[in-house]
Amino acid sequence: xxxxxxxxxxxxxxxxxxxxxxxxxxxxxxxxxxxxxxxxxxxxxxxxxxxxxxxxxxxxxxxxxxxxxxxxxxxxxxxxxxxxxxxxxxxxxxxxxxxxxxxxxxxxxxxxxxxxxxxxxxxxxxxxxxxxxxxxxxxxxxxxxxxxxxxxxxxxxxxxxxxxxxxxxxxxxxxxxxxxxxxxxxxxxxxxxxxxxxxxxxxxxxxxxxxxxxxxxxxxxxxxxxxxxxxxxxxxxxxxxxxxxxxxxxxxxxxxxxxxxxxxxxxxxxxxxxxxxxxxxxxxxxxxxxxxxxxxxxxxxxxxxxxxx
Amino acid sequence: xxxxxxxxxxxxxxxxxxxxxxxxxxxxxxxxxxxxxxxxxxxxxxxxxxxxxxxxxxxxxxxxxxxxxxxxxxxxxxxxxxxxxxxxxxxxxxxxxxxxxxxxxxxxxxxxxxxxxxxxxxxxxxxxxxxxxxxxxxxxxxxxxxxxxxxxxxxxxxxxxxxxxxxxxxxxxxxxxxxxxxxxxxxxxxxxxxxxxxxxxxxxxxxxxxxxxxxxxxxxxxxxxxxxxxxxxxxxxxxxxxxxxxxxxxxxxxxxxxxxxxxxxxxxxx
Numbered sequence: 001x002x003x004x005x006x007x008x009x010x011x012x013x014x015x016x017x018x019x020x021x022x023x024x025x026x027x028x029x030x031x032x033x034x035x036x037x038x039x040x041x042x043x044x045x046x047x048x049x050x051x052x053x054x055x056x057x058x059x060x061x062x063x064x065x066x067x068x069x070x071x072x073x074x075x076x077x078x079x080x081x082x083x084x085x086x087x088x089x090x091x092x093x094x095x096x097x098x099x100x101x102x103x104x105x106x107x108x109x110x111x112x113x114x115x116x117x118x119x120x121x122x123x124x125x126x127x128x129x130x131x132x133x134x135x136x137x138x139x140x141x142x143x144x145x146x147x148x149x150x151x152x153x154x155x156x157x158x159x160x161x162x163x164x165x166x167x168x169x170x171x172x173x174x175x176x177x178x179x180x181x182x183x184x185x186x187x188x189x190x191x192x193x194x195x196x197x198x199x200x201x202x203x204x205x206x207x208x209x210x211x212x213x214x215x216x217x218x219x220x221x222x223x224x225x226x227x228x229x230x231x232x233x234x235x236x237x238x239x240x241x242x243x244x245x246x247x248x249x250x251x252x253x254x255x256x257x258x259x260x261x262x263x264x265x266x267x268x269x270x271x272x273x274x275x276x277x278x279x280x281x282x283x284x285x286x287x288x289x290x291x292x293x294x295x296x297x298x299x300x301x302x303x304x305x306x307x308x309x
Numbered sequence: 310x311x312x313x314x315x316x317x318x319x320x321x322x323x324x325x326x327x328x329x330x331x332x333x334x335x336x337x338x339x340x341x342x343x344x345x346x347x348x349x350x351x352x353x354x355x356x357x358x359x360x361x362x363x364x365x366x367x368x369x370x371x372x373x374x375x376x377x378x379x380x381x382x383x384x385x386x387x388x389x390x391x392x393x394x395x396x397x398x399x400x401x402x403x404x405x406x407x408x409x410x411x412x413x414x415x416x417x418x419x420x421x422x423x424x425x426x427x428x429x430x431x432x433x434x435x436x437x438x439x440x441x442x443x444x445x446x447x448x449x450x451x452x453x454x455x456x457x458x459x460x461x462x463x464x465x466x467x468x469x470x471x472x473x474x475x476x477x478x479x480x481x482x483x484x485x486x487x488x489x490x491x492x493x494x495x496x497x498x499x500x501x502x503x504x505x506x507x508x509x510x511x512x513x514x515x516x517x518x519x520x521x522x523x524x525x526x527x528x529x530x531x532x533x534x535x536x537x538x539x540x541x542x543x544x545x546x547x548x549x550x551x552x553x554x555x556x557x558x559x560x561x562x563x564x565x566x567x568x569x570x571x572x573x574x575x576x577x578x579x
Contacts, residue, residue, distance in 0.1 A: 029530030029568055032538035048530060056566035059376075060354035061346070063524045065310060065394070074529055079568040204313045205392055207350040273526050 006291050006298050011265050012163035012188040014098040016043035018284050023246050023267035024102035031090035040280045044097050049104035049129040052114050054080035059211045064200045069219025070270050071198045073212035081114045085121040092122035104129040108155050115156045131169030131194035143169050146181035153185025167191040175229045176236045183240045191244040192229045196222050219270040223248030227261050234262020234304050252286025260306040311392035322448035325373045333365050341424035342400030342547040346525045348392040353377040356522045360419040370419040397525045398546050408434040410488045412503050414495020420517050429456040440475025444468035476502045485510045501560030504550040514550035534558045
């Protein structure tokens with residue numbers, strides 16, 4: 001058995017007991033569920049995306065379960081930063097692991113405001129959700145334009161000294177171009193990828209299922225896309241930023257694959273639907289076993305190995 | 310994914326409650342206390358607890374409370390199709406119950422109706438107390454007649470059955486300690502009283518909770534109970550009384566669509 005220390009990492013100055021992070025948008029709404037997920041062994045937690053004002057989100061249906069993944073259009077429902085500040089404070093009092101607060105917004109001014117409030121409330125890092133594929137005017141438009149991305153990240157960077165993560169959309173021609181813009185703006189960590197824009201139609205009722213019609217696909221179906229995106233980002237920006245790989249990770253193999261592609265840490269989200277909260281422990285054990293079997297003393301040694309020629 | 314159901318029958322039970330019997334295209338494995346997500350295209354999707362099941366027939370009791378239930382009441386008719394996913398959540402304890410008491414408030418009787426039939430099949434002795442506001446609200450008491458040994462019906466104003474709150478059954482009409490378990494479903498403040506009293510008397514109790522649900526599969530975080538971080542859709546909707554007493558939200562707070570908590574009292578008064 002390998003000591004658990006072999007899995008611990010430093011991510012942009014944050015100490016994580018292992019490289020698994022609860023991805024944004026899955027649970028992460030209350031201090032109580034965060035506490036419960038911490039107990040499942042996760043290395044850090046990302047909250048659901050928070051906006052300046054409360055949002056109800058879209059009417060149901062907001063998710064469609066498929067064999068190979070999940071399509072969702074929750075619609076960024078959240079209680080707004082004013083209320084969520086209390087949730088952050090409670091979470092910080094109870095959690096021993098780092099808390100990353102995800103921030104969304106349509107206006108730069110709002111994004112900066114929410115980021116500052118979250119940082120002041122005790123968030124260990126801020127993640128900018130510039131890539132929600134199914135909410136008009138909330139991220140996607142900002143996140144697909146490199147000039148806008150740089151401007152947003154720069155604006156937050158000026159006002160927030162905590163580590164700054166930027167979550168990237170795969171729904172672009174070149175994720176490297178957007179990643180570069182985020183890095184130029186001062187991002188410390190690139191998180192890739194957000195969901196892939198998608199739609200599901202019921203063949204009998206003959207209508208798109210989601211009330212928003214469009215949603216974002218997550219789960220095993222998008223894993224190879226995530227691997228490709230992380231690989232490209234690491235190849236081009238690996239010297240400037242760290243990368244968190246997210247997308248369809250359900251097993252230790254999926255996690256290791258992203259790390260080999262260049263991710264320093266790995267996000268887990270949709271896997272909770274199919275495997276339950278125990279998925280964190282399963283992946284951690286599998287990764288520890290892999291390190292031992294392959295003769296690594298630390299997970300750091302694995303990061304980006306797939307790039308060596 | 311969804312399975313398609315066709316409405317076989319709609320029964321008007323009271324001025325605001327209807328029962329929908331739906332035939333689904335494939336068998337679903339369900340247990341009492343579980344719920345299904347029912348989708349009506351271009352209207353919406355809501356969680357509905359299973360009130361009765363027989364082979365491919367599912368019965369839902371629907372109170373007219375919002376946009377989707379309003380549409381179901383006003384616009385759906387026999388033969389219409391709807392889409393159903395599930396079942397979801399954890400149901401009631403079925404094993405090792407020789408004698409039980411069910412306490413229902415209003416349309417909270419829905420999951421208990423299904424439960425009573427399932428327990429009867431297993432040879433459980435069943436007593437039932439049903440509470441309604443007034444005579445016009447009373448429905449389905451006869452559906453319990455052939456499965457229950459005793460059925461007490463309460464109305465708050467005494468216009469039908471026994472006058473008083475249904476919770477009084479525990480104090481005035483039965484010896485609580487005779488039961489292996491008490492099951493309850495209804496307004497949360499009523500369930501709070503039931504759970505508290507049962508635990509004080511050392512009797513096992515289970516309650517079925519209602520919250521705003523969106524995904525139904527335990528990931529969106531809309532129905533979380535503080536401070537344990539339990540998800541009503543996945544870890545519930547049926548919870549053991551001992552657990553509920555550790556949940557500060559139980560009987561006190563509800564979450565709205567955006568996730569903010571509001572006191573339960575104000576919700577019922579508004």
